[in-house]
Amino acid sequence: MRISRRTLFIGAGAGALTMLLASCTPDSPPVPDPTKTRQPTVTPTPVGEVPAPKSFFRTSWAEDPFARGALSITPAGSTSTERQALAAALMDRVFFAGEATSVERPGTIAGAVRSGERVAGEIADVAEDGERIAIVGAGAAGASAAARLIDAGFDVTVIEARDYAGGRLATQRDDDWPVPPQRGAWLLGADDTEVASRMALLGVGSVAVTDPVGFTTDGETENPSGDALKTAIAEARDGLADRTILEALEDAGVEQSPELAAVLSSLSAMTGVDPATASSWFAPALPGGSFDALVSDVAPFVDSVLGDLEVTLSTVVSHVSYDDSGVSLRLASGESLTFDRVALTVPLGVLQAGGIEFEPPLPFAHRGAISTLEMGHLESVWLRYETPFWSTDAGIWHIVGPVAPTPTPTPTPSPGEEPAPDTTIRTWINLLPATGEPILVGLVGGAAARVIAELGDDDVFTLAATSLAPFTEPAPSE
Ligand SMILES: Cc1cc2nc3c(=O)[nH]c(=O)nc-3n(C[C@H](O)[C@H](O)[C@H](O)COP(=O)(O)OP(=O)(O)OC[C@H]3O[C@@H](n4cnc5c(N)ncnc54)[C@H](O)[C@@H]3O)c2cc1C
Structure with a gap:
């Protein structure tokens, strides 16, 4: 089942989530609107001997503001060390998954799924029963992480910028x-x-x-x-x-x-x-x-994993603030939500473009990996x-x-x-x-x-x- 942003905040008011004071800081990064997929506008005509298509x-x-490219690749001079650095958790509060963090199968669906399973295991190892976990991104990585954490009994919220789940798996x-x-x-x-x-x-x-x-x-x-x-x-x-x-x-x-x-x-x-x-x-x-x-x-691939889990669509995360007691996510709309732990599964391109700001800033190892991988x-x-x-x-x-x-x-x-x-x-x-x-x-x-x-x-x-x-x-x- 999917819910809209509005439903999420009604739920939050009922105590499912803690909502902090909504605030917009003047130095907020420009955040793209979660718009619908662009429809090409062209009237095809014959070109030379090639007839006009229907x-x-x-x-x-x-x-695409929520991908900034197709998939992560390894430029000459970098190794799997960068992917491992990108996958490292911050204070056991902020965790990273997504195809770019996969050492064995980067740039693939399989790599994304396995990264989601890995991150769910990392979270389950340190989290206590009943903790509130947010997954940012409802692609293959986010869906598989969410499914595992739900099975383990955690209170999971999936936040997705687009108006559909699946990310780079999309028909x-x-x-x-x-x-x-x-x-x-x-x-x-x-x-x-x-x-x-x-x-x-x-x-x-x-x-x-x-x-x-x-x-x-x-x-x-x-x-x-x-x-x-x-x-x-x-x-x-x-x-x-x-x-x-x-x-x-x-x-x-x-x-x-x-x-x-x-x-x-x-x-x-x-x-x-x-x-x-x-x-x-x-x-x-x-x-x-x-x-x-x-x-x-191809929607069933991710939808079947998400099952009845409520996905908060059309909701862009713009800031992540963390310390050793929890994580606060600021949304592009200005509202903030707090969680015990968060798994970020957004594409490398979003991190490279500064689409999400971190407070405190990401460690050098993460920033090095983000700027080195392509x-x-x-x-x-x-x-x-x-x-x-x-x-x-x-x-x-x-x-x-x-x-x-x-x-x-x-x-x-x-x-x-x-x-x-x-x-x-x-x-x-x-x-x-x-x-x-x-x-x-x-x-x-x-x-x-x-x-x-x-x-x-x-x-x-x-x-x-x-x-x-x-x-x-x-x-x-x-
Ligand atoms: C054209 C193309 C062809 C491909 N071909 C193949 C193939 O043949 N075989 C194969 O195995 N793989 C292929 N891939 C790669 C594969 O699709 C990806 O590796 C995989 O789907 C990535 O999953 P993911 O969960 O890591 O990322 P994504 O699917 O990108 O999921 C991340 C989610 O995070 C969301 N997000 C981004 N920013 C924010 C934000 N600020 N706030 C909230 N949410 C946010 C995004 O909207 C997205 O839904 C292809 C990819 C492309 C683009």
């Missing part, structure tokens, strides 16, 4: 789409079998997306090989110092090529890493040749067509080489400035073979995703349609 949807995680509910667009996690690979099985048990539909192929302007070609990248990363792992993925390629003498560019784009599009900054020691596994694609609403970027563009304009049955497409005409907009660099990243959307999922629906999903990650997230809907649509040029049917010969 529906268009795009994500913009980089701009766009829209009747226009026979297969609903997924905003967050939806392509589960070989390492995600545990999550895939639970999704299946909960009735979340999935299909196998298979058969990766390459595409050039001349048509279908071999799937670009990631062997050179794998070898370069393996060699870099034996080095004395951590190197970025691009440096590892240079060190291994791998020449730039359209195939390598396609492999790097797909690595970024599936994992969010930017090869120019990401660690080769902690490089994510290269995307495999098949995925389980979730094709129905948020990776992943965005997707969903296009639904009346009928397919492509003929291949392959489920995963990689664009190799330039597309014609060159996609716009790519800002011209000033003299001495780094060129803008290539914003061609090079990785596409073709849902037609598996679902019967002519839906294409463009995936982009790393630096290109950051650029795309800043563009307006019209520009993103043009970029997507232009990137699809290699897949149009060749004109019939005379």
Whole structure:
């Protein structure tokens, strides 16, 4: 069951929570409003040979005030020490969970769930019966922490900034789409079998997306090989110092090529890493040749864990004050609530942006970890067509080489400035073979995703349609 903020305060007045004097200090950080999901506004038109789709949807995680990116990644030079530092509790009162605190599976649903279980165990070890515990964030981490603590008999309140539970597991509910667009996690690979099985048990539909192929302007070609990248990363792992993925390629003498560019784009599009900054020691596994694609609403994954627990939605926490006797949370609305202990599960990006202020300030180890780890970027563009304009049955497409005409907009660099990243959307999922629906999903990650997230809907649509040029049917010969 869910409750609104209003209900929470009625409950608090009845003694369930202690409400402190509502106060707004002049130095409060700017706090985003918990707004509803933005709906793209664009009227799709044909672009070159690519027809106009019936529906268009795009994500913009980089701009999302309650995520500030897609998932945490490990930049070259950092290690799991930062994640452990971020996970350390403050005075046994403020606890941290969320995918960024996971050492084994950062940036994943599994890592988030396990972090929630870990934090629940830490709290249960020090808390006394009947204590009031707040969980900030109702994503996979917050839900699993809350469920465990409730089972252990604690009085748990979950506070969530958005108007839904699930966080970065989110399906766009829209009747226009026979297969609903997924905003967050939806392509589960070989390492995600545990999550895939639970999704299946909960009735979340999935299909196998298979058969990766390459595409050039001349048509279908071999799937670009990631062997050179794998070898370069393996060699870099034996080095004395951590190197970025691009440096590892240079060190291994791998020449730039359209195939390598396609492999790097797909690595970024599936994992969010930017090869120019990401660690080769902690490089994510290269995307495999098949995925389980979730094709129905993923809400049951978190809702089933939360069960009857009341989640306080649309409520932004802006300040955390703590000492050895308890924790006070100030909400963006100005009200304050006190708890015995609090588990924060907000994304790394929110902490990096100063979305929550701490009093006293976080220890150096936490601040060091927050500034060292990076948020990776992943965005997707969903296009639904009346009928397919492509003929291949392959489920995963990689664009190799330039597309014609060159996609716009790519800002011209000033003299001495780094060129803008290539914003061609090079990785596409073709849902037609598996679902019967002519839906294409463009995936982009790393630096290109950051650029795309800043563009307006019209520009993103043009970029997507232009990137699809290699897949149009060749004109019939005379
Ligand atoms: C596009 C995309 C694709 C992905 N693909 C995969 C995949 O294929 N496989 C996989 O395993 N993982 C994938 N992931 C990662 C996975 O979705 C996340 O690791 C996981 O869902 C994170 O869960 P969490 O609970 O740690 O964080 P979140 O789900 O982000 O939950 C944190 C919650 O805190 C809330 N919050 C933030 N600030 C405040 C505040 N100030 N006050 C109150 N609440 C606040 C947020 O609204 C959010 O609901 C993907 C992520 C994205 C974005």
